[in-house]
Amino acid sequence: MDIISSNPYRLFGIYSNSPVKDRIANANKLKAYQKVGKSVDFPLDLLNLIPAPVRTAESIEYANGCINLPHDQLKHALFWFIKVSSIDEMALGYLQNGDTEKAKELFEKKETFSSLINLGVLALIQNDKATAIRAITKVIHNDDYRVSFVEAVCGGTCKLSEDELARLFIDELLAEFPSQELMQLYLDSGVVEADNSYLKDKAVGEPIVIINAEIAKAKSVKNNDADAQYEAGIVLSNKTRVPLGAIKSLLGVNDMQYQTVADNLAKQILQCGINYYNNSEEPDSAIKAMPLQEYALQIAVGTLAKDRCKKNVEILQKIMAELPPKEIWEDDKKIKQELQLFSDCGKSIMAAIYLLQNCKKAILNIESKLGANNVYFIEISNLLLEMALQEIIREVNEIQRKAPKNPILGFEYLSANEQQIFLQKRNAWIEEMKVVIPKAWTLMLLMEQFTMNKEFKEKRFLPNKSLLRDMSVSLNLRTSAFSFLNSLSSTRWLLWLIILTSLFLVYLSFQIK
Known part of the structure; x- marks a missing residue:
């Protein structure tokens, strides 16, 4: 333990209760030897038990500052030897000669506050933490022992409570040992509850x-x-x-x-x-x-x-x-971005056309990577197709609801003015239908380019496509013509127009002679 090997009392070669004059004398001796480049050994260095202390001008100055105040003197005294009785003197003599067992035997012969402190310090040196804690905490929590210890180290003017001394000891132990181990040692030692509580809070x-x-x-x-x-x-x-x-x-x-x-x-x-x-x-x-x-x-x-x-x-x-599977994350991300855009920009047949056109490449990529029977592919494809079909149904139904109702008694019973108004409304409605139905048919044909599951195709797509075709016929719209034109992008339609015009001009050149 550093607080033992580098203890200020050890650096000065004195006991914790040695007179101040002994400390001053040894400090002067150390300074004098250092000036001529020599080292000093003291009997209390205990080199047979503890590594040699580091004595420099700085460490000596620091050590001196560490034991000027009573609070600090007591803290370091808990971790160093004290000589009070003749038994202490004999035991410490054995210890200096390397006979630790004889020293320990004497420390245990008669219990005093000094023998308990010395026994505890020796136990810490030998890494017997349990014995050390039992011995030193006994001094701390016994009123007579504690008062005698404080007086021996600091004199009769210093007053330190039981809890304050206990916390000095615990704080230094926590700096050396893991808190969990220390808490268990304290519990095993059966010390007072206040120590356990303080240790727990600190730990x-x-x-x-x-x-x-x-x-x-x-x-x-x-x-x-x-x-x-x-x-x-x-x-x-x-x-x-x-x-x-x-x-x-x-x-x-x-x-x-x-x-x-x-x-x-x-x-x-x-x-x-x-x-x-x-x-x-x-x-x-x-x-x-x-x-x-x-x-x-x-x-x-x-x-x-x-x-x-x-x-x-x-x-x-x-x-x-x-x-989705990892290999199609980018395609899935593209589709979800388009779906969000479709939702944010307001749903319509034209928006659904753009949605399918913009998602077509991603859908084809997913199908090629996962296969047409993959569950995720079927779900994402059906989601797009269902959203597109819903827009067809919604817009067409909305237009149909606007259809002017036939007169209750028949058209022929209307006045000329009423007949004209009715026909105007009907014609306006038919014109609206002629705008919506081609767009819806174009979207239908675009949907056909996507893979559909059998249930969606038979129960949703084909019945609605058939209804849409019937509406086109009733309006005299040729679905094959407008669907072909609408299925082409504007760029491709322009290209076809140029090709057809060129062919026609070539034809004329052969006819005109």
């Missing part, structure tokens, strides 16, 4: 500070920055695993303090995953967010936090189950 305090600091960092990240939120969630998870594990092992899952820390951490990790998913445009965002959400669910303890985490995990699981 969990540091990891709680670390976790709260990392949560604050994650909260400071912009919510709409998907990549930054994902990175914040990963960093938060990684940097808090060890501190959270330490708190869990010290307090247990049922401890309210642990539950509060764990739930706060889980909620922030969960939020990072939610913010990432909501703002990410990556097709695999659900897959990437899932480890964050699952870890949040894993560490959450309270019912509210756990239920919220569980709900979000279930949502992502459902989304992941509906994700």
Whole structure:
């Protein structure tokens, strides 16, 4: 232990209760030898037990400052030898000669505050932490022993309470040993509850500070920055695993303090995953967010936090189950962008035509990669076709509802003016039908270029196509003509016009002689 090997009392070669004049004398001796480049050894160096102390001008000056105040003197005295009785003197003589067993035997012969301190310090040197804690805490919590110890080290003017001295000891032990191990040692030693409570608070305090600091960092990240939120969630998870594990092992899952820390951490990790998913445009965002959400669910303890985490995990699981195969993510993304555009810009037959035209390449790519019988391909293809068919039905039905109703008594019973008004309305309606029906037929023919499942084709597409054809006939529209022209883009139609015109001119050149 550093507080033993580098103990200021050891550096000066004195006991913790040695007179100040002994310290001054040894300090002067060290300075004098250092001036001529020589080193000094003292009997209390105990080189057979502890590595040699580092004595430099700086370390000596520092050591001197460390034991000027009573509070600091007592702290270091808890970890160094004290000579009060003749038995102490004999035992410490054996110790300086390397006979640790004889020294230990004498320390145990008669219990005094000094023998307990010396026994505890020797036990720490030999890494017998349990014996050290039992011996030294006995001095701390025995009123007579504690008062005698404080007076021996600092004189009768120093007043230090039982709790203050106990905390001095615990704080130094925590600097040397893992908190979990130390808590178990204290429990096994059967010391007072106040020590256990203080040790618990100190042990969990540091990891709680670390976790709260990392949560604050994650909260400071912009919510709409998907990549930054994902990175914040990963960093938060990684940097808090060890501190959270330490708190869990010290307090247990049922401890309210642990539950509060764990739930706060889980909620922030969960939020990072939610913010990432909501703002990410990556097709695999659900897959990437899932480890964050699952870890949040894993560490959450309270019912509210756990239920919220569980709900979000279930949502992502459902989304992941509906994700397309990885090889068609780009095509799927293209289709979904067009669907969003179709929805945002206002649905219509013309919008449906643009939708199918813009999605045709992506649909063909998906079919070639997955096959016409693939479930996902059938679903996405049918979705597009169903949305297109719904627009045909909606617009055509809307126009049909505008049709002027035939007179109740018959057209011939209307006055001339009423007949004229009726005919004008009917003609206007027919003109509207002549605009809508060709567009609807063009969309029908475009739909035929997509793969349809048998049920959709027989129950939805063909019956509506037949009805549309009947309407075209009733309006004297030649579906074969306008559908062909409308199925061509404006550029291709212009190309065909140029070709036909050229052929006609060639024909004329042969006819005119």
